Amino acid sequence: SQTIHQWPATLVQPVGSPLSLECTVEGTSNPNLYWYRQAAGRGLQLLFYSVGIGQISSEVPQNLSASRPQDRQFILSSKKLLLSDSGFYLCAWSVPRRFSGANVLTFGAGSRLTVL
C-alpha cells in the first residue's frame, strides 16, 4: 500500500532563516506531487506541483521554492522566511494522469510553520 510521510510536523523559525520541508511517498512510482499551503481561513492554496524528477511548476509567485531530487521525494524550501510564510503546509500525491481519469489526492499529515 502507498504511504506519504511529511516532516517536520511542527516548526518555529525566526524571520530570515531558511526552511526545508520534506515529503516522501512509498509504494508507488512516478507520482504527481503537490505542495499546498493552508492559512488561517482554512482554504488550500496550491503552491507547487510536479509530474516528474526535476519538473516543478509554480502556481503563485512567492518566497518559496520546490525541488524533486528523486522520484518520490518532494522538498519545499526558502532561503529567507517571511512572517507571511507562516501556515500549515500539506504535501500530497496522486496517480499519474495516464493511469487515472481524475486526480484524487492523498495528503500527508501536514507541517505547521510559525515564523516569528
Place this chain on the structure above:
Amino acid sequence: SQQGEEDPQALSIQEGENATMNCSYKTSINNLQWYRQNSGRGLVHLILIRSNEREKHSGRLRVTLDTSKKSSSLLITASRAADTASYFCATGPPYGGKLIFGQGTELSVKP
C-alpha cells in the same frame, strides 16, 4: 484562485441529525470531489462524482451534482460526534488539470 465556494462556512448540529453542505463552482469540470480534514491534520478523500453523474452514495454520505447550476451538495446522514471536521469540495477541470479547493465548511456535531 479558488473555484469552489462552500456554504455554510460553519454548521453546528446535534448527533443523529443530518448535515448538508453545499459547494458552488464557476467553470466546467470533469469531476468534483469532497475531502474531510480533522483539526490540525491532512485532508482525506471522501468521494468523487463525475460530471456525467447526478448522485452518488458511500455509506452515510450522499453527494449530488447539478452541472447546470454548477453546484454540489454533500449530505451526511445520522451524524456522529466523530464527523466533526472541516469538509472541502475540490473541482477537477475538463483538461485534467489541478484540483481547485474551496474554503471549506466547518462541521461541529454535538453529542
